[in-house]
Amino acid sequence: MGKIILAIMLSLGSLSFSYAEAQIEIKNSWVRETPPGTSITALYMNIENSGGEDDTLRSVSSNISKSAEIHNTSVDQHGVAKMEMLESVLVPARESVHFEPGGMHIMLIDLREPLKSGDKVGIELVFDRAGQLKVQAEVVGIGDKSQEQHHH
Numbered sequence: 001m002g003k004i005i006l007a008i009m010l011s012l013g014s015l016s017f018s019y020a021e022a023q024i025e026i027k028n029s030w031v032r033e034t035p036p037g038t039s040i041t042a043l044y045m046n047i048e049n050s051g052g053e054d055d056t057l058r059s060v061s062s063n064i065s066k067s068a069e070i071h072n073t074s075v076d077q078h079g080v081a082k083m084e085m086l087e088s089v090l091v092p093a094r095e096s097v098h099f100e101p102g103g104m105h106i107m108l109i110d111l112r113e114p115l116k117s118g119d120k121v122g123i124e125l126v127f128d129r130a131g132q133l134k135v136q137a138e139v140v141g142i143g144d145k146s147q148e149q150h151h152h
């Protein structure tokens, strides 16, 4: 049943999809364009949980890359930024979790092809409650996001 609903939604060409019962919605998903010679990139998005129950992002996958991991960027006591892999991400009831530059992101590793601005990238997210969600993220050119507002 879920697969049929997703297929219909995919055919409508919408940018993000949600599983009606799940109350998890993926918004503002985008992927950073890859400079020549780069086979790794990051996907950003907001995960909104409008339901009354916590949910947990458990795994990510994409057929445009050999692997995909949930990462968080943190700065250590020496001021060096580094990325760590997360096993899962809690999305509390009635809250949003932001994946954005400098923080959490989905790392797409070993891309099969370079990504160009305007391309669409399909990824699949698996949540404990919401199940599988397919997301179509748009590739955004390096620098295109510079005038976007930052939240501190």
Ligand SMILES: [Cu+2]
Pocket: 042, 071, 072, 083, 105, 106, 107
């Ligand atoms: Cu990363």
